Amino acid sequence: MVTKIIEKAIIEQIKREEHSSRIYLxxxxxxxxxxxxxxxxxxxxxxxxxxxxxxxxxxxxNDRGGHALLAELEKPVLKFKSLxxxxxxxxxxxxxxxxxxxxxxxxxxxxxxxxxxxxxxxFITEQIExxxxxxxxxxxxxxxxxxxxxxxQVDKELSTMAAAKRAAQLAVAAASANKGA
Ligand code: FEO
Numbered sequence: 001m002v003t004k005i006i007e008k009a010i011i012e013q014i015k016r017e018e019h020s021s022r023i024y025l026x027x028x029x030x031x032x033x034x035x036x037x038x039x040x041x042x043x044x045x046x047x048x049x050x051x052x053x054x055x056x057x058x059x060x061x062n063d064r065g066g067h068a069l070l071a072e073l074e075k076p077v078l079k080f081k082s083l084x085x086x087x088x089x090x091x092x093x094x095x096x097x098x099x100x101x102x103x104x105x106x107x108x109x110x111x112x113x114x115x116x117x118x119x120x121x122x123f124i125t126e127q128i129e130x131x132x133x134x135x136x137x138x139x140x141x142x143x144x145x146x147x148x149x150x151x152x153q154v155d156k157e158l159s160t161m162a163a164a165k166r167a168a169q170l171a172v173a174a175a176s177a178n179k180g181a
Contacts, residue, residue: 038159
């Protein structure tokens with residue numbers, strides 16, 4: 001059984017993960033109509049990843065005797081100045097999510113809820129990867145500045161990265177289906 005404090009904090013995190021998927025969906029849509037199909041693919045795959053994070057928190061809370069309630073979401077940003085602006089916002093958002101996971105972990109320790117602390121370990125590791133990937137993409141975009149050929153190459157690389165991300169997501173889904181079978 002989780003305490004009311006932890007239940008409330010996880011419900012807040014569920015909202016943040018759902019909001020993350022909406023933010024990335026909005027970015028993906030902007031990229032798709034502004035000549036960055038690879039970035040759009042990568043962001044659409046990221047939307048699925050955030051949905052997966054949200055779902056993990058929902059299942060965990062309900063399994064621990066809480067009730068995962070969904071909240072109303074703020075409207076995401078709809079327009080961006082450039083591809084650099086998009087990924088600058090991706091990195092800032094991931095840093096914000098890392099901080100919120102760390103705060104949740106701190107609450108779980110304070111509440112002596114070691115099961116939740118243990119559950120959060122996966123997210124702590126995941127956030128290191130999320131931030132590092134966003135930082136690497138942002139560095140590449142900065143390196144080519146606003147030069148068209150360079151941006152085209154980065155976009156192509158993002159398409160390859162999106163395919164790898166999708167393949168990894170499918171492998172995780174297949175493994176979890178086998179576990180349930
Ligand atoms: Fe759910 Fe990208 O953090």
